[in-house]
Amino acid sequence: MPAHRAVIGKLEKIPRLPLALTPTPIEELARLREALGSAPSLFVKRDDAIPLGFGGNKIRKLHVVAAQALADGADTLITTGGVQSNHARATASIAARLGLQSVLIANGKPQDKPTANALLDRLLGADVRYVSSREERAPAMQAAAEELRARGRKPFIIPLGASTAHGAAAYALAMGELLDQMSAPDAIVLSTSSGGTHAGILAGCVLHGLPTRVIGISADDPAPAIAGEIRRILADLEKLLEAPGVFAGAPIEIDDTFVGAGYGVATAESTEAIELCARREALFLDPTYTAKAMAALIAKVRRRDLPVDRVLFWHTGGQVGLFA
Numbered sequence: 061m062p063a064h065r066a067v068i069g070k071l072e073k074i075p076r077l078p079l080a081l082t083p084t085p086i087e088e089l090a091r092l093r094e095a096l097g098s099a100p101s102l103f104v105k106r107d108d109a110i111p112l113g114f115g116g117n118k119i120r121k122l123h124v125v126a127a128q129a130l131a132d133g134a135d136t137l138i139t140t141g142g143v144q145s146n147h148a149r150a151t152a153s154i155a156a157r158l159g160l161q162s163v164l165i166a167n168g169k170p171q172d173k174p175t176a177n178a179l180l181d182r183l184l185g186a187d188v189r190y191v192s193s194r195e196e197r198a199p200a201m202q203a204a205a206e207e208l209r210a211r212g213r214k215p216f217i218i219p220l221g222a223s224t225a226h227g228a229a230a231y232a233l234a235m236g237e238l239l240d241q242m243s244a245p246d247a248i249v250l251s252t253s254s255g256g257t258h259a260g261i262l263a264g265c266v267l268h269g270l271p272t273r274v275i276g277i278s279a280d281d282p283a284p285a286i287a288g289e290i291r292r293i294l295a296d297l298e299k300l301l302e303a304p305g306v307f308a309g310a311p312i313e314i315d316d317t318f319v320g321a322g323y324g325v326a327t328a329e330s331t332e333a334i335e336l337c338a339r340r341e342a343l344f345l346d347p348t349y350t351a352k353a354m355a356a357l358i359a360k361v362r363r364r365d366l367p368v369d370r371v372l373f374w375h376t377g378g379q380v381g382l383f384a
Contacts, residue, residue, distance in 0.1 A: 063269035067303045068236070071267065074229050074300075075127040079157070081110050081119060083237045089373070091340040099361045101370045103245065104343065105238060108350075108377040113153025114180065116146050116377020117257045120234060121227035122154045125218055128226050129160075134216035136161040138204050140197040142324075143168035143190075146346075146378045147221050149177040152184040162186045163208070163215070165200040167193055176384040223256030223289065225296035231260020232297070235268055238372075244270045246368035249360075251353035251376055252276030252314060255289035261374065262290070262310050263297055273368075277353040278316035280323035287312045318356045324348045329355035346378030 089102040096102075110119045129137060137155045141148040141164070148164040155162035164186045166178075174182050181188055191200050197220070205215040221227070238244075244265075252258040258276040265272050278286055294307040320327035330351035337343040337354060345351040357373055360366045 064267045064303070064306060067301050067306055068267050070301045070303070071229060071232055072236075074124060074226070074233075075131060076230075077123040077127050077130075077154075077158075079112060079123055081112060081123055082234070083241060084109050086238070086241050086372070089341055089343070092337060095336060095340050096358065096361050098364075100246070100366060100368050102357075103242070103370065103372045105372055105374045108344070108375045108379060110377070112157060113150050114377070114380050116150060117231075118147040118150035118222055118377070119153065121222040121230045121256060122150055122218075124230040124233075125222045125224060125226045126154045126158065129216035129218070130158070132214075132216055134160065134214050136163060136208055136213055136215040137218055138163045138165070138201050138208075138215050139218040139222075140165040140167070140201055140220055142166060143171065144177045144381060144384050146177060146349075146380070148186070149180050149184070149380065151218060151222075152181050152186040155186070156184045161213075163204050164188045165191060165197050165204065167191050167197055176380050176382075180380065221254030221256055223254035223259075223293060225293060225300040227256040228260035228263060228293050228297050229300065231257050232264040232267060235261060235264025235270075239268060244268075244272050245370045245372040247273040247275060247366055247371045248374055249275045249277065249353060249357045249371060250374040251279050251349035252286055252290075253279045253281070253349065255286055255293055257374075257376060258286075258312075258314075259290045259293040259297065262312065263294060263307055266307055266310050273311075273313060275356075276312075276314045277318055277356040278314055279349045279352055280319060281316070283314040283316040286314050286316075315356055318352045318359075320352070327352070327355065329359065333358055343375070344379040344382065345375075346381040348381055349378050350375055
């Protein structure tokens, strides 16, 4: 599969914040592999180790998305998520670093004593506003933006998870970063939910002409719903890069069989993954996203569903959730 060098050139010209966030380390998981017995070589890409704002994939996305906001003259970032949203915490962190204000629309009830991400949101000075359901989040963001504009402010709305063409571009760029660190793995396993990270990694594989399988493990929604979001984001990324159809044949692979009883609800397999990675590698996973993705990787290795030589787990962060 040939590389699309001209499109990569356009990708690399997309503005980014001048923050020292990357490259993030790649480590071999030799002791985890030993625990699993007959296994391919296992590696982890440590986006949890991004230094700003407790790291994670949302910080990587936002160093592109927030550059777009600054170019638009924004003085306030508005976004949404749950009370313990990693993305909301990351947005508040980026805003604080840039001297911007942040408004977070959180679905759920405020905690009497904030913990984990909710505590960090408060420390970062975010204006947290609560709604009772997911359906109310988008209208509440628009209402907050209108209120701020009426006061002479310049808000910039960042959709859930920063899962936009610019957010995906950050992860298409990250594939170039990975290739500077190692040769392409045979498979990449990651948690997938709002679709932006998955879309970006998949786009990066296409642009660099890689045959790497990108296997997204759903943290919540059914595979067809996530696949639809990924296709939408890839279509928007094609427009951003002025490369119509370049991602049309990208193979979207999603496994939604590890969600268990629902979003954020631990399973026996995700609990085992947290404990096994901590005890074997001192690698901490979060209970909502990365633990279920790692549980899937472990299960696939044990079932020999990954007949390849090298597998990379893309750690998307979120371990603050251990303290919720």
